[in-house]
Amino acid sequence: MTENPLQLSKQTHLSPKALRNLRERVIEVLLLLAAFSSVATTVAILAMLITESLAFFQQVSLLEFLTDTRWSPLFADAHYGILPLVSGTLVTTVVALLVAVPLGTIAAIYLSEFAAHRLREVVKPCLELLAGIPTVVYGYFALLFVTPLLQQVLPDLPGFNMLSAGLVIGVMIIPYVSSISEDAMRSVPVHLREGSYAMGATRLQTALRVVLPAAISGISAAYILGISRAVGETMVVAIAAGLQPIFTLNPMDEAATITAYIVAVSLGDLPHGSLEYQTIFAAGLTLVLITLVFNILGHFLTKRYREIY
Amino acid sequence: MVVKEKRLKLNRFKLVGAIAATATALGVSVPAVQSQSAEPIKLNGSSTVYPIAQAVVEDFGVETRGAIRATLAISGTGGGFKAFCDGRSDISNASRPIKESEVEACQKKGINFIELPIAYDALTVVVNPQNNRLDSMTVDELKKIWEPAAQEKVMDWGQVRPGLPGGPLKLFGPGADSGTFDYFTEAINGESKASRTDYTGSEDDNILVQGVARDENALGYFGYAYYAANQARLKAVAIDGGKGPVLPSEQTVRDGTYQPLSRPIFIYVKAESANRPDVQQFVEYFMANAGRAASEVQYVPLPPEAYTIATENFRKRKLGTAFGAGKQTVGLKIEDLLRAETEQ
Amino acid sequence: MPGENLQEIRGIIARNKVWDAVFVIVGLMSLLVGIVTLLALVIDLAIDGLPRLSGQFFTSYAVRRPAESGILSAWVGTVLVMLVTAIAAIPLGIASGVYLEEYGRKNWLADLIEINVTNLAGVPSIIYGLLALGLFVYQFNLGESILAAGLTLALLVLPIIIVTTREALRGIPNSIREAAYALGASKWQMIWDHVLPYATGGILTGVIVGLSRAIGETAPLITIGALTFVAFLPDSPFKGEFPYISFAWLQAPFTVMPIQMFNWVSRPEPEFQLNAAAAGLVLIFMTLGMNAVAIYLRYQFRKRVKW
Numbered sequence: 001m002t003e004n005p006l007q008l009s010k011q012t013h014l015s016p017k018a019l020r021n022l023r024e025r026v027i028e029v030l031l032l033l034a035a036f037s038s039v040a041t042t043v044a045i046l047a048m049l050i051t052e053s054l055a056f057f058q059q060v061s062l063l064e065f066l067t068d069t070r071w072s073p074l075f076a077d078a079h080y081g082i083l084p085l086v087s088g089t090l091v092t093t094v095v096a097l098l099v100a101v102p103l104g105t106i107a108a109i110y111l112s113e114f115a116a117h118r119l120r121e122v123v124k125p126c127l128e129l130l131a132g133i134p135t136v137v138y139g140y141f142a143l144l145f146v147t148p149l150l151q152q153v154l155p156d157l158p159g160f161n162m163l164s165a166g167l168v169i170g171v172m173i174i175p176y177v178s179s180i181s182e183d184a185m186r187s188v189p190v191h192l193r194e195g196s197y198a199m200g201a202t203r204l205q206t207a208l209r210v211v212l213p214a215a216i217s218g219i220s221a222a223y224i225l226g227i228s229r230a231v232g233e234t235m236v237v238a239i240a241a242g243l244q245p246i247f248t249l250n251p252m253d254e255a256a257t258i259t260a261y262i263v264a265v266s267l268g269d270l271p272h273g274s275l276e277y278q279t280i281f282a283a284g285l286t287l288v289l290i291t292l293v294f295n296i297l298g299h300f301l302t303k304r305y306r307e308i309y
Numbered sequence: 310m311v312v313k314e315k316r317l318k319l320n321r322f323k324l325v326g327a328i329a330a331t332a333t334a335l336g337v338s339v340p341a342v343q344s345q346s347a348e349p350i351k352l353n354g355s356s357t358v359y360p361i362a363q364a365v366v367e368d369f370g371v372e373t374r375g376a377i378r379a380t381l382a383i384s385g386t387g388g389g390f391k392a393f394c395d396g397r398s399d400i401s402n403a404s405r406p407i408k409e410s411e412v413e414a415c416q417k418k419g420i421n422f423i424e425l426p427i428a429y430d431a432l433t434v435v436v437n438p439q440n441n442r443l444d445s446m447t448v449d450e451l452k453k454i455w456e457p458a459a460q461e462k463v464m465d466w467g468q469v470r471p472g473l474p475g476g477p478l479k480l481f482g483p484g485a486d487s488g489t490f491d492y493f494t495e496a497i498n499g500e501s502k503a504s505r506t507d508y509t510g511s512e513d514d515n516i517l518v519q520g521v522a523r524d525e526n527a528l529g530y531f532g533y534a535y536y537a538a539n540q541a542r543l544k545a546v547a548i549d550g551g552k553g554p555v556l557p558s559e560q561t562v563r564d565g566t567y568q569p570l571s572r573p574i575f576i577y578v579k580a581e582s583a584n585r586p587d588v589q590q591f592v593e594y595f596m597a598n599a600g601r602a603a604s605e606v607q608y609v610p611l612p613p614e615a616y617t618i619a620t621e622n623f624r625k626r627k628l629g630t631a632f633g634a635g636k637q638t639v640g641l642k643i644e645d646l647l648r649a650e651t652e653q
Numbered sequence: 654m655p656g657e658n659l660q661e662i663r664g665i666i667a668r669n670k671v672w673d674a675v676f677v678i679v680g681l682m683s684l685l686v687g688i689v690t691l692l693a694l695v696i697d698l699a700i701d702g703l704p705r706l707s708g709q710f711f712t713s714y715a716v717r718r719p720a721e722s723g724i725l726s727a728w729v730g731t732v733l734v735m736l737v738t739a740i741a742a743i744p745l746g747i748a749s750g751v752y753l754e755e756y757g758r759k760n761w762l763a764d765l766i767e768i769n770v771t772n773l774a775g776v777p778s779i780i781y782g783l784l785a786l787g788l789f790v791y792q793f794n795l796g797e798s799i800l801a802a803g804l805t806l807a808l809l810v811l812p813i814i815i816v817t818t819r820e821a822l823r824g825i826p827n828s829i830r831e832a833a834y835a836l837g838a839s840k841w842q843m844i845w846d847h848v849l850p851y852a853t854g855g856i857l858t859g860v861i862v863g864l865s866r867a868i869g870e871t872a873p874l875i876t877i878g879a880l881t882f883v884a885f886l887p888d889s890p891f892k893g894e895f896p897y898i899s900f901a902w903l904q905a906p907f908t909v910m911p912i913q914m915f916n917w918v919s920r921p922e923p924e925f926q927l928n929a930a931a932a933g934l935v936l937i938f939m940t941l942g943m944n945a946v947a948i949y950l951r952y953q954f955r956k957r958v959k960w
Contacts, residue, residue, distance in 0.1 A: 023841070024839055024840055028752075028840075031748050031749075031751055031756060032752055032756070034745050034748030034749045035748070035752040036766065037811070038769055039765065039769050041784075041808050041811070042769050042772070044784055045776065045780060045783075045784045048783065048784050048788060052787065070506070074485035074486060075504065076504075079506070103683040103686055106680055106683040107684050107687070109676075110676070110677070110679075110680025111680075111684075114677055115680075123684055126687075126688055127684070127688070129691060129941060130687055130690070132865065133691075133694070133869070134868070134870070134911050136871045136918070136936075137698070137914070137933045137937060138694075140698075140929055140933055141694045141697065143918065147523075158479065158523070159519065159520060159523020160523070171687060171690045174687045175687070200666075202670060202672070202673050204673045204676045205669065207676075225775065228775045228777070231777065232776075232777020234778065234779045235872055239919070243516065244510070254509070259779050262779055262782075262783070262872075263872060263875050263876070264484075266875050266877075267383070267511075267512060267513060268388040268512045269384035269385070270388075271391045271392075272791050280876070281783060281787070287777060288777075291777065349885070349905075360717070363716075366882070367714075367716050367884060380883050381881065382878075382881040513919060519919065538921075539921050539922065542921065606717075
């Protein structure tokens with residue numbers, strides 16, 4: 001439609017074939033540019049995080065950032081130790097994984113090796129709905145449903161705590177773990193199972209000793225995705241886990257995570273270029289690095305234990 | 310194949326058409342606003358002032374049938390002034406007078422302002438209603454809890470006063486950008502911003518209310534309106550400023566006995582914005598209705614003449630601060646406020 | 654001797670079968686945990702929120718009296734932000750997907766882009782918020798506007814749209830491409846006239862799933878500073894006089910559904926938390942509804958297209 005004027009003006013010098021080739025080239029370049037937008041996004045994210053963090057580290061030493069156990073950048077007595085935020089992030093992540101890894105793996109084994117086709121077709125989309133619910137709704141649920149419930153059992157539990165946030169995140173990431181694990185297990189060749197059955201193994205033995213090891217690389221990819229989600233989860237912890245940066249490993253405490261800190265500070269006003277503005281980028285960079293470390297770790301573990309058929 | 314393809318192609322255009330139609334329908338369903346006023350009036354700042362400002366903004370919206378629009382954000386008094394002196398807001402809500410450094414920041418950007426007191430607040434210290442350890446505290450006891458030296462040391466109720474039943478002391482207070490924080494630290498610890506930092510801090514007082522209401526061992530402080538709206542879930546602590554314990558209330562603020570935690574709260578209007586007719590109309594409306602709004606959200610309204618003087622000052626575009634920038638800010642009674650307002 | 658052995662083997666088999674049965678129960682239980690949680694969440698929201706869902710709730714602003722409050726500015730904001738997101742992300746995402754799948758199959762650039770898309774999908778959403786704060790709000794000076802929010806969410810859903818576009822294209826048999834070439838079509842003609850129409854269903858599914866994720870996203874919008882009390886609607890995109898379309902709304906301050914819900918959740922008064930529950934119900938209805946539409950569309954297109 002739009003190439004009409006182009007055609008008219010070019011027709012004088014170009015044969016229809018050359019024109020057609022030109023048009024093809026132009027379209028390809030345009031598409032390439034579009035595809036490049038994602039690379040540009042990555043570059044922009046990294047550039048933004050790194051430049052603001054560099055400015056931050058000109059005023060705060062890296063040593064203090066990594067070793068100080070206090071994080072109070074907005075106060076007169078400012079401390080810039082990232083450890084309390086990292087500990088909060090790790091504790092909620094561990095709690096979440098303690099829920100999601102066993103439940104997700106068992107669910108995946110069950111769906112892939114035991115469940116009838118009909119059941120799987122019904123249950124799998126239901127589980128996936130868990131991942132489709134907005135996280136702010138999970139935050140509401142953690143704060144106003146799970147925490148009061150837990151307080152019935154643990155009367156000393158504070159109103160904001162990492163336990164309930166972690167549990168809810170755990171349930172939230174079950175579908176990430178189960179879905180991908182199940183896909184991995186289902187793609188294990190049937191003849192392996194048949195061989196196992198022929199040796200007299202039961203379904204469970206086949207599932208645990210043949211299918212699971214064969215699918216381990218896909219399953220660990222699922223775990224890694226789950227970890228990334230849990231580490232980066234923001235609204236649940238910002239609503240239910242509290243906003244105080246405390247260096248603690250006790251999930252019954254309240255504590256801020258890296259993401260909760262970024263949210264809490266963003267709720268106030270951050271003058272562009274000020275040190276407190278830079279703190280959220282330094283915190284963001286830390287978050288990205290943590291995710292990266294888990295990904296690399298997962299990559300190596302996968303390589304080490306991968307079985308090739 | 311050809312037939313099928315045609316059908317699919319047709320469908321594609323139908324689909325695009327359907328999307329366009331939905332978009333149009335959605336767009337049209339957004340009612341057109343008659344005036345094309347480009348910029349809304351931007352209010353930013355203290356969460357202590359927020360309830361009054363919200364009431365005024367809402368009622369003003371109803372009064373003008375949405376013709377004049379205002380946005381309202383919370384970022385603490387300090388955060389509000391940062392945005393204000395950066396030219397990013399028209400009106401700054403403040404639960405303390407402007408500071409010397411903030412006046413300078415504004416001057417640097419060529420921003421002049423008109424200072425208008427709007428109500429009195431009784432900064433309220435609260436505990437959980439299940440906390441029966443105490444009903445009142447002295448200023449010294451508060452200082453023992455909140456001073457910088459208490460950091461990671463005063464962690465138990467037993468340390469606050471000999472003989473109190475122990476229990477972990479969970480603290481909730483405004484964040485470092487808050488005017489309430491500045492006022493409290495100055496009034497209690499003797500120096501603005503000098504405070505322990507190991508407590509849950511937020512510029513949004515709602516989060517503090519939630520924290521104290523959910524934890525038996527909690528203690529927190531914030532503006533009276535947030536206590537008044539949540540009396541069933543909080544217990545106010547009477548403050549002993551040397552003349553016996555006094556509970557915060559309209560009465561004790563008016564007669565000046567709730568000390569040192571009674572304080573005026575303000576709005577600061579950018580002089581340049583004040584020349585806009587919509588801002589002018591809004592501020593006049595604000596001053597005419599601040600008393601009513603203050604009573605509604607349970608702050609203490611100023612005497613009517615204070616609002617009259619403030620409106621006069623606004624009309625005369627009286628610039629600068631009568632209360633801030635190094636002047637005495639703690640223990641300012643209503644009479645002092647009136648005097649300061651007229652003198653300047 | 655053989656009898657004894659048989660007995661023993663039978664015993665072992667029986668024991669193993671017991672473990673099988675035990676696992677079936679454990680498996681069902683762990684499935685139930687997820688589903689029960691989902692039910693508990695929806696029921697909890699419904700108990701608190703349903704009574705608040707009335708016409709008034711959709712046509713009032715979020716005012717100070719909880720019973721008179723509503724989500725008018727929030728849902729209008731959500732619709733407008735989604736409009737921007739869709740306009741920005743859909744063409745870009747589909748174009749990238751087409752390039753990766755149909756053109757750049759083997760070169761290093763395509764590899765780079767591919768790895769990059771996979772990694773981007775794993776970046777925490779709040780990081781996009783930081784990017785948007787630095788880039789859109791301060792560098793491009795868009796402020797805390799609908800435009801900035803829409804673009805932020807567009808970046809967030811781009812990987813989803815790219816990945817599903819590629820999957821949809823991959824599902825198209827090569828015979829279609831070859832047939833088009835055989836009739837003299839150029840590459841682009843082949844893609845535009847033949848491949849894309851067949852892939853529409855799959856692509857549409859991805860677009861809807863991506864947008865449903867964007868609707869519920871809160872954190873990146875908080876970092877760009879969207880937590881504001883907004884008791885008015887942006888200018889309408891349509892005007893009475895020439896040129897009939899106005900873009901003033903792009904610059905308007907806004908609030909969206911999840912942010913309004915977050916605001917109400919952080920209020921201590923239980924009445925506001927009822928509002929939060931009602932807003933949550935609307936949000937869930939929106940996202941799950943969109944997912945259901947996606948599933949239905951996928952089903953319809955699958956049914957219609959037979960190779």
